Amino acid sequence: MVQLQRVGKVYRLGPVRIQALADVSFRVGKGEFAILTGPSGAGKTTLLRLLYREEVPSEGEIQVAGFDVTALRRAEVPMLRRAIGIVFQDAKLLPGRTAYENIAFGLRVLGVPRREITPRVFQALKAVGLSARAQALPAQLSLGEQQRVALARALAKEPALLLADEPTGSLDEAVSLEVLDLFHQIWQRGTTILLATHSRTLASQLKRRTLVLESGRLVKDEGG
Numbered sequence: 001m002v003q004l005q006r007v008g009k010v011y012r013l014g015p016v017r018i019q020a021l022a023d024v025s026f027r028v029g030k031g032e033f034a035i036l037t038g039p040s041g042a043g044k045t046t047l048l049r050l051l052y053r054e055e056v057p058s059e060g061e062i063q064v065a066g067f068d069v070t071a072l073r074r075a076e077v078p079m080l081r082r083a084i085g086i087v088f089q090d091a092k093l094l095p096g097r098t099a100y101e102n103i104a105f106g107l108r109v110l111g112v113p114r115r116e117i118t119p120r121v122f123q124a125l126k127a128v129g130l131s132a133r134a135q136a137l138p139a140q141l142s143l144g145e146q147q148r149v150a151l152a153r154a155l156a157k158e159p160a161l162l163l164a165d166e167p168t169g170s171l172d173e174a175v176s177l178e179v180l181d182l183f184h185q186i187w188q189r190g191t192t193i194l195l196a197t198h199s200r201t202l203a204s205q206l207k208r209r210t211l212v213l214e215s216g217r218l219v220k221d222e223g224g
């Protein structure tokens with residue numbers, strides 16, 4: 001599902017050269033749940049951004065969901081993005097729209113046929129335990145619920161791969177555990193997941209394969 005071969009990423013800020021990733025190679029198979037961890041600045045966000053082609057690598061090869069990401073032409077990028085669901089630290093919901101509309105909006109943009117939208121939105125809301133809150137506005141939802149809507153929005157795409165970048169970063173510990181439990185349930189129903197967190201505690205609680213980045217290098221791959 002995901003394969004990186006000797007991937008490097010250098011950011012250039014004028015004369016300054018930042019090696020965000022160096023010689024990173026690994027593979028995540030279909031149906032796997034892998035955690036990407038390591039301290040702040042280790043390169044986790046950069047790595048995820050390379051997978052959905054928000055950044056291009058300075059070297060190496062990347063394959064995601066059957067796409068050769070490094071060779072992808074600009075016009076093909078939306079096809080890659082369609083195959084990937086993404087959840088960030090902040091839910092980034094449209095404030096004036098209900099939970100339902102936030103999810104439906106993304107599906108319309110993808111060109112999902114109208115009659116499929118309502119069932120897919122409700123199926124996704126059910127998967128995160130929020131069927132009853134479909135008509136709530138983001139401001140009427142707790143942070144944890146907002147993050148569950150963001151997760152439902154990603155799931156409604158029925159993605160081949162679910163990426164999450166610090167999805168519990170704005171939540172307290174109890175709510176973080178609930179959200180992680182949802183990721184676990186989603187994985188059990190067959191979605192491939194790559195979840196980045198700087199928290200070693202959360203990473204170890206998930207008891208899944210853990211890839212550890214340090215200063216842009218993959219230093220550990222354990223529990224697979």
Ligand SMILES: Nc1ncnc2c1ncn2[C@@H]1O[C@H](COP(=O)(O)OP(=O)(O)O)[C@@H](O)[C@H]1O
Binds near residue numbers: 038044047
């Ligand atoms: N857009 C960017 N431009 C320049 N440097 C960046 C950019 N994004 C990240 N970096 C640098 O790359 C390194 C890795 O950052 P990042 O991928 O955000 O790590 P993490 O998500 O593990 O905290 C850091 O040194 C960071 O400052």
Ligand SMILES: [Mg+2]
Binds near residue numbers: 044166
């Ligand atoms: Mg990050």
